[in-house]
């Protein structure tokens with residue numbers, strides 16, 4: 750028996766931790782105004798080093814780059830939120846890209862078509878990074894809200910938008926498959942952060958001069974649902990597809 754155990758420990762089977770996309774709350778909860786944060790950035794950082802989201806009371810756009818958290822507020826400036834800051838909606842993964850492609854001269858629509866063609870199937874999650882020199886990055890951020898929280902489609906009617914020109918930086922985000930409708934944003938959802946960490950936001954459009962795309966296919970999905978009373982009581986029957994289109998711009 751002892752010999753068998755010794756044999757097992759001397760030749761351990763390699764345990765490769767499976768990579769998982771970890772998500773806080775659902776997009777439909779955010780759309781209907783559930784902006785109270787309930788997961789700290791410290792907890793989130795245990796789940797990955799690459800991601801996007803927002804923070805408590807919808808106070809700006811969150812970017813997680815190389816394990817560091819950045820908050821692009823509605824004044825257009827980039828802040829470093831503390832580890833005990835809470836998020837009401839975020840997605841994070843341990844980024845391990847399998848594919849890398851050099852790109853030149855394309856806009857967001859052309860980029861989406863290209864990534865569509867690179868994905869082996871559109872029924873997986875993909876973590877996406879595009880780093881490069883941009884002629885233009887058009888972003889928005891959302892202003893922090895006070896209770897009673899208005900729905901997201903009302904908040905984004907007056908969203909500050911930013912036209913960042915001749916900027917070098919990274920787009921970070923995800924492609925989510927159609928079947929997660931109501932849970933996350935289906936299709937492409939990216940946030941930008943300039944390399945000098947002075948500008949960024951939720952991506953609306955871009956024109957890339959040259960850059961590198963990195964893609965990471967993800968097969969596992971993990972969620973943490975809110976504890977709030979409004980989440981517990983809401984009946985999620987409404988189809989918010991059209992609201993989401995307006996919010997995404």
Ligand SMILES: [Zn+2]
Nearest residue numbers: 810939940951
């Ligand atoms: Zn966003």
